[in-house]
Amino acid sequence: MIEQVAYRVGEIKPFYAMALLARAKELEAQGRRIIHMEIGEPDFVTPQPIIEAGIAALRSGQVYYTPSSGLPALREAIANWYSMSAGIQISPDRIIVTPGASGASLLAMAALLNPRDTILMADPGYPCNRYLARILEGNPVGIPMTAKNAYQFTADHIESYWSSITKAVLVASPANPTGAILCQATLDALINSVESRGGALVVDETYGGLVYESESITALTLSDQVFVINSFSKYFGMTGWRLGWLVVPDNFIQVADKLAQNLFLAASTPAQYAALAAFRPETIQILEERRMAFQQRRDFLLSKLQVLGFYVPAIPQGAFYIYADCSKFSVNSMAFSQNLLENVGVAVTPGLDFGCNDPHRYIRFAYTTSMERLQEGIERLQTYLS
Amino acid sequence: MIEQVAYRVGEIKPFYAMALLARAKELEAQGRRIIHMEIGEPDFVTPQPIIEAGIAALRSGQVYYTPSSGLPALREAIANWYSMSAGIQISPDRIIVTPGASGASLLAMAALLNPRDTILMADPGYPCNRYLARILEGNPVGIPMTAKNAYQFTADHIESYWSSITKAVLVASPANPTGAILCQATLDALINSVESRGGALVVDETYGGLVYESESITALTLSDQVFVINSFSKYFGMTGWRLGWLVVPDNFIQVADKLAQNLFLAASTPAQYAALAAFRPETIQILEERRMAFQQRRDFLLSKLQVLGFYVPAIPQGAFYIYADCSKFSVNSMAFSQNLLENVGVAVTPGLDFGCNDPHRYIRFAYTTSMERLQEGIERLQTYLS
Ligand SMILES: Cc1ncc(COP(=O)(O)O)c(C=O)c1O
Ligand SMILES: Cc1ncc(COP(=O)(O)O)c(C=O)c1O
Numbered sequence: 001m002i003e004q005v006a007y008r009v010g011e012i013k014p015f016y017a018m019a020l021l022a023r024a025k026e027l028e029a030q031g032r033r034i035i036h037m038e039i040g041e042p043d044f045v046t047p048q049p050i051i052e053a054g055i056a057a058l059r060s061g062q063v064y065y066t067p068s069s070g071l072p073a074l075r076e077a078i079a080n081w082y083s084m085s086a087g088i089q090i091s092p093d094r095i096i097v098t099p100g101a102s103g104a105s106l107l108a109m110a111a112l113l114n115p116r117d118t119i120l121m122a123d124p125g126y127p128c129n130r131y132l133a134r135i136l137e138g139n140p141v142g143i144p145m146t147a148k149n150a151y152q153f154t155a156d157h158i159e160s161y162w163s164s165i166t167k168a169v170l171v172a173s174p175a176n177p178t179g180a181i182l183c184q185a186t187l188d189a190l191i192n193s194v195e196s197r198g199g200a201l202v203v204d205e206t207y208g209g210l211v212y213e214s215e216s217i218t219a220l221t222l223s224d225q226v227f228v229i230n231s232f233s234k235y236f237g238m239t240g241w242r243l244g245w246l247v248v249p250d251n252f253i254q255v256a257d258k259l260a261q262n263l264f265l266a267a268s269t270p271a272q273y274a275a276l277a278a279f280r281p282e283t284i285q286i287l288e289e290r291r292m293a294f295q296q297r298r299d300f301l302l303s304k305l306q307v308l309g310f311y312v313p314a315i316p317q318g319a320f321y322i323y324a325d326c327s328k329f330s331v332n333s334m335a336f337s338q339n340l341l342e343n344v345g346v347a348v349t350p351g352l353d354f355g356c357n358d359p360h361r362y363i364r365f366a367y368t369t370s371m372e373r374l375q376e377g378i379e380r381l382q383t384y385l386s
Numbered sequence: 387m388i389e390q391v392a393y394r395v396g397e398i399k400p401f402y403a404m405a406l407l408a409r410a411k412e413l414e415a416q417g418r419r420i421i422h423m424e425i426g427e428p429d430f431v432t433p434q435p436i437i438e439a440g441i442a443a444l445r446s447g448q449v450y451y452t453p454s455s456g457l458p459a460l461r462e463a464i465a466n467w468y469s470m471s472a473g474i475q476i477s478p479d480r481i482i483v484t485p486g487a488s489g490a491s492l493l494a495m496a497a498l499l500n501p502r503d504t505i506l507m508a509d510p511g512y513p514c515n516r517y518l519a520r521i522l523e524g525n526p527v528g529i530p531m532t533a534k535n536a537y538q539f540t541a542d543h544i545e546s547y548w549s550s551i552t553k554a555v556l557v558a559s560p561a562n563p564t565g566a567i568l569c570q571a572t573l574d575a576l577i578n579s580v581e582s583r584g585g586a587l588v589v590d591e592t593y594g595g596l597v598y599e600s601e602s603i604t605a606l607t608l609s610d611q612v613f614v615i616n617s618f619s620k621y622f623g624m625t626g627w628r629l630g631w632l633v634v635p636d637n638f639i640q641v642a643d644k645l646a647q648n649l650f651l652a653a654s655t656p657a658q659y660a661a662l663a664a665f666r667p668e669t670i671q672i673l674e675e676r677r678m679a680f681q682q683r684r685d686f687l688l689s690k691l692q693v694l695g696f697y698v699p700a701i702p703q704g705a706f707y708i709y710a711d712c713s714k715f716s717v718n719s720m721a722f723s724q725n726l727l728e729n730v731g732v733a734v735t736p737g738l739d740f741g742c743n744d745p746h747r748y749i750r751f752a753y754t755t756s757m758e759r760l761q762e763g764i765e766r767l768q769t770y771l772s
Contacts, residue, residue, distance in 0.1 A: 004553065004584070005641050006500050012644050046449040054656070055441050063432040063626045099485050099628065102651045110521055114392050115501055131648040135496055137523045167390065198390070240449045240655030242485065242628070255391050258398050262517040265488045268654050269626030270440070 012131045017349040020337060024347045035377035037365045038347040040176065041239045042320070044293075047278075047286040050238065054274030062273045068261040070097025070245070071272045078245055081279045088221050096246045096256045097267045101206040101231035104246035106132050108202050108227045109168075110259050111252055113138030117167035119202075122153050124323065124354030124362070126176045129204065138167075144357040147313030151180035151323070155189035162197055169194050172204035173219075174211060177323045177354050177364040179298075179316020184217055191223045202227040206244070207319040209235030209287070212295040214317065225249045232271075234319070235287060236278045241271040294320050297367035297374055304378045305365065308385055322365045323351075329385060333363050344380040398517045403735040406723060410733045421763035423751045424733040426562065427625045428706070430679075433664075433672040436624065440660030448659045454647040456483025456631070457658045464631055467665045474607050482632045482642045483653045487592040487617035490632035492518050494588050494613045495554075496645050497638055499524030503553035505588075508539050510709065510740030510748070512562045515590065524553070530743040533699030537566035537709070541575035548583055555580050558590035559605075560597060563709045563740050563750040565684075565702020570603055577609045588613040592630070593705040595621030595673070598681040600703065611635045618657075620705070621673060622664045627657040680706050683753035683760055690764045691751065694771055708751045709737075715771060719749045730766040 017038050024034045045051075069075070075092035082090045098104040105128070113119060115137040121130055123142030133140040143161050145151040153171040171190060173182040182190070187203075194201040203219040203226055210216075219226045231244035248256045260266070277283055302322055306312060311325035330336035337350040349366070351359030367374060403424050410420045431437075455461065461478035468476045484490040491514070499505060501523040507516055509528030519526040529547050531537040539557040557576060559568040568576070573589075580587040589605040589612055596602075605612045617630035634642045646652070663669055688708055692698060697711035716722035723736040735752070737745030753760060 004498070004586070005638070006496065006498055006503075008500075009497060009641050009644065012648060014640070014644055015647065018647075041451055045447045051444050051449070054444050058437050058440050058444075061431045063437070063624065065427055065625045099654075100651055102649065106649060110392065111395060112390070112392055114394075115523055117392075128648045128651070135645070135648060136521070137501055200390070238449065239451045240652070242650070242652070242654045252391070254400070255395050258395065258400055259521070261401065261404075262398060262514045262521060263488065263492060264628070265486055265514070266626070266628070268485075268628045268657065270656065271654065 008135050008137070011134055015127065015353050016334065017353050020341060020347055020349070024341060027341070027345065032345050034345045034347055035373050035380065036347050036369055037367070037377055038349045039366055039368050041368060042234060042237050042290070043368050043370065044237050044290050046237045046241070047283045049277045049280055049283045050236070050274045053277035054270050057270045057273030062269055064269060066266045066269050066272055068264070068266050069257045070095070070267060074272045074275055077276055077279050082218070082220065086218050086221050090220060090247060093253050094247050094250065096248065096260055097272060098244050098246055098260065099242045099264055099267050100233060101204065101229050101244040102128060103264055103267070104229040104244045105129055105204065106263060107246050107256055107259055108229060109133050109136050109138060110263065111255050112168050112200050114167070116165060118163065118165050119168040119170055120158065120161050120166060121170045122172065122175060123357040124177050124351065124359070126172060126204070127353055129170055142355050142357065145178065150314035151175065151178035152182060152186055153190065154186055155193040158190065158193045166199060168200040168202055170202040170204060172206070174207040174318025176207065176319055177321045177349070179319045179321050179323065180314065181211060181214065181317045183214070184222070187217070187219055188222055191219065191226060195223070195225060200227060202229065204229045206231040207234050210291060210294060210320060211318040212298060216318070220247060232275050232278060236275070237287070237290070238271070238275065238278070241268065241274065243267055243271040243275055294367065297371060298322070300371065301365060301367050301374055301378070308381055320367050322367070323362055324365060325361050326363050327361045331360060333360050337363055340384070344384045346377050346380055394521050394523070397520055401513065401739050402720060403739050406727060406733055406735070410727060413727070413731065418731050420731045420733055421759050421766065422733050422755055423753070423763055424735045425752055425754050427754060428620060428623050428676070429754050429756065430623050430676050432623045432627070433669045435663040435666055435669045436622070436660045439663035440656050443656045443659030448655055450655060452652045452655050452658055454650070454652050455643045456481070456653060460658045460661055463662055463665050468604070468606065472604050472607050476606060476633060479639050480633050480636065482634065482646055483658060484630050484632055484646065485628045485650055485653050486619060487590065487615050487630040488514060489650055489653070490615040490617070490630045491515055491590065492649060493632050493642055493645055494615060495519050495522050495524060496649065497641050498554050498586050500553070502551060504549065504551050505554040505556055506544065506547050506552060507556045508558065508561060509743040510563055510737065510745070512558060512590070513739055513741070515556055528741050528743065531564065536700035537561065537564035538568060538572055539576065540572055541579040544576065544579045552585060554586040554588055556588040556590060558592070560593040560704025562593065562705055563707045563735070565705045565707050565709065566700065567597060567600065567703045569600070570608070573603070573605050574608055577605065577612060581609070581611060586613060588615065590615045592617040593620050596677060596680060596706060597704040598684060602704070606633060618661050618664060623673070623676070624657070624661065624664070627654065627660065629653055629657040629661055680753065683757060684708070686757065687751060687753050687760055687764070694767055706753050708753070709748055710751060711747050712749050713747045717746060719746050723749055726770070730770045732763050732766055
C-alpha cells in the first residue's frame with residue numbers, strides 16, 4: 001500500500017463548510033427544512049441569454065479545444081467590457097481565459113512563486129488561494145485583518161510583513177468572507193508599495209461587479225503591472241461552467257500561455273461560447289437586477305443580525321457575505337455553527353474555514369438564498385438565541 | 387516591471403506544434419489548403435446523444451457547482467462502465483472527476499510528488515505530463531524508449547532508472563506519440579516492480595478505448611494500488627468539454643478530494659451531465675464505428691508512409707498517431723516539418739515536442755482527418771519526396 005502522500009496534502013485542511021453541508025443534506029433527507037446560508041454560490045440560475053448561447057454553441061458543434069489562452073473572440077469581449085465598464089484599454093493578449101478564478105489563481109501563482117517564496121494574503125481570506133500557493137510549494141503568509149480597518153488590506157500590512165523572501169501579495173476585492181472592498185487610494189498605495197519592492201500584486205476580483213455602496217473599481221485602472229483574477233462564476237452567475245480569466249502584465253503573456261497549455265490545455269469551449277453572451281446589454285440588465293436583489297438581502301440580513309446581537313464591525317460592501325462576530329453567543333464558532341444546524345436548521349460557515357485570525361469568534365452568513373428564506377432563517381435564530 | 391518569473395517557467399518549452407499550427411493558419415488565410423496531420427484531437431464532433439444530454443442539462447438549469455470529486459451519478463456511471471467493459475468492480479468513491487486528463491494528471495502528481503522527487507516517464511512522451519511534474523517542483527526523468535521494444539515501457543526500465551529519490555512512474559497506454567500499448571504481462575511486471583519499491587504507478591489511459599489490434603486493458607484489472615488517468619476527450623470525442631477522471635487507491639480518496647477542491651473547485655457541470663450519456667449503448671455504437679474509422683485510417687496511412695520511405699519500427703496499436711522515422715529525408719525533423727508545411731501544405735508535429743530521445747529523427751502524423759485528406763496528404767508527400 002502506498003503511504004507516501006506528498007507533504008503538501010497534510011497542510012491542507014478540509015473545509016468545515018463541506019462537512020456541514022453534508023450534514024445539512026442528511027437532515028434534509030430526513031425531511032428537515034434547512035436554511036442554507038453557507039453556500040458561496042448565487043442561487044440565481046445562469047442568465048437565459050448565456051444559456052441560449054451555450055445551447056447554440058453545442059448545436060453548432062463548438063466542442064473542440066480552443067487555443068490555451070482562450071477563444072480570441074472571448075478575450076476581445078472581455079477587453080471590450082473593461083473598456084465599457086471601466087474606461088480602460090486592455091490588450092486582449094493580456095487576458096488568459098481559465099477554468100474559473102481557481103484556474104486563474106493557480107496560473108498566477110505558478111508564474112510567480114518559487115519554492116519557499118512567500119506570498120502575503122489576508123486572514124480571514126478565501127482558503128483555496130492559500131492552499132494553491134502551498135500546492136505550488138510557495139509559502140502563503142496570512143496577515144490578520146482588523147475590523148477597525150474595515151478588514152481592508154493596506155500598504156501598512158505590506159510594510160510590516162514584507163521580508164527578503166516575499167515575492168507577491170494577493171488581495172481580494174470584494175473579499176471573501178468579509179465583503180470588504182479596496183478603495184482606490186488603498187489600491188494605489190498597495191500597488192506602489194509592492195512595485196517599489198519589486199514584487200507582484202495579485203488582485204482577486206472574483207466578486208468584481210458585486211458591489212453595493214460604491215463603484216466597483218478594478219486594479220487595472222491603476223496599473224498595468226498587476227495580475228488580476230476574475231471569474232464568470234459570481235456576478236455573471238456561471239459557477240458550474242468553470243470559467244474565469246487572468247489579466248497579466250505584458251511580459252507575462254508568453255509565460256501564462258505556456259503554463260495554461262500544460263495546466264489546463266484550455267478552458268471549456270461551450271462555456272467560452274456561452275460567455276460571449278455575458279456582456280450583452282440584456283444580460284447585464286438581468287445581472288444588475290440581481291445585484292439589487294443581493295443588496296436588498298444584505299441590508300435586511302445585516303440589520304436583523306445586528307439586532308439579534310451579532311457584531312458586524314464594518315458594513316460589508318461587496319460579494320454576498322456577512323462575516324459576523326458571534327462571541328455574544330459562543331466562544332466556539334464551530335460548535336455554534338453545528339448547534340445552529342442541528343437545533344434550528346440554519347447552515348452557516350464557521351470562521352475556521354478562513355484562517356487562524358481569531359476564527360472561533362466568527363461565522364460567515366451567505367445571502368445566496370431568497371428573502372423569504374433569509375426571513376425564515378432570522379426568525380429561527382431569534383427563537384433560538386433569545 | 388516585474389521580471390521574476392518563477393524558475394519552473396524557464397524549463398517549459400513551448401510546443402513547436404503550436405507554432406506550426408499558427409503558421410498553417412496563416413497559410414490558410416492566404417488561401418492555401420493545408421492537410422492537418424498535427425492535431426491531437428478527433429475530427430469527429432461529440433456524439434449526438436452527449437450533445438443532447440448537455441443541452442438538456444442547460445435547459446434544466448444544471449449550472450451550479452457539483453461536489454469537488456464530481457457528480458455522484460457520473461462517478462457511478464464510470465464505475466458501471468468499468469464493470470461492463472472490463473468486468474471489474476471499482477468503488478465510485480475512488481473515481482475523481484476532473485477537468486480533462488490534464489486535471490487528473492495534475493491531481494495525481496500533486497498527491498504524490500514532493501520537491502525533487504523524481505517521476506519516471508517515457509521519452510518520447512506527452513510533454514504536458516513532464517511539465518506538470520515540473521510545475522509541482524517534482525523532477526520528471528525521461529527514459530528513452532526503443533523501437534526494438536515497440537516503444538513499450540517495461541519493468542527493465544524501472545530496474546535501470548529507479549533511484550532513492552524516485553517516487554513514481556508514469557506510463558501511458560496507448561501512448562502519445564508512439565501509439566504503443568502495454569500488454570497485460572508488461573503492465574503486471576510494471577505494477578510489481580513499482581509496488582515492490584514502495585512507489586506509485588500512474589497509468590495514463592487517456593487513449594483507452596482507442597485500440598485496434600488487441601483488447602484495450604486497463605491497469606485497474608491488475609491492481610487497486612495504481613493511479614489511472616482517463617479522459618472523455620479522445621475515445622468519447624469530448625475534447626473541448628474538458629472532462630476526465632482519476633482513479634485512486636482507497637487511501638488517496640480524501641487526499642484527492644482535498645486537492646480537487648483547491649485546484650479546480652469542481653469540473654464543468656454541463657459537461658458532467660452530458661457525459662452521463664457517454665456510456666449509453668447508442669453512444670458506444672457511434673464510438674465503435676469511429677474506432678473502426680480510425681483503424682482504417684491507420685492502416686492506410688501506415689502502409690503508405692512505409693512505401694514512401696518513412697520507417698515505422700513497430701505498428702502503432704492505439705491512439706491516433708504514427709511516430710515515424712524521417713531520417714531518410716532529413717537529419718532535422720524540425721526543419722523537415724517546416725518544409726513539408728511550406729512546400730506541400732502538410733502539417734505534422736516534429737519529434738522535439740515529445741522529448742530529447744533522438745527527436746530530430748522523428749515526426750508524428752495524426753490521423754485525425756478524413757481518408758480523403760489523408761490520401762491527398764500522401765499524394766503531396768509522394769510528389770515532394772520522390
Ligand atoms: C475570493 C474567491 N476567489 C476565487 C474563487 C473561485 O471561484 P471560481 O473558480 O468558481 O471562479 C472563489 C469562490 O468562492 C472566491 O470566493
Ligand atoms: C497522453 C495524453 N494524456 C493526457 C492528455 C490530455 O487530454 P485532456 O486534458 O483533453 O483529457 C493528452 C492530450 O493530448 C494526451 O495525449
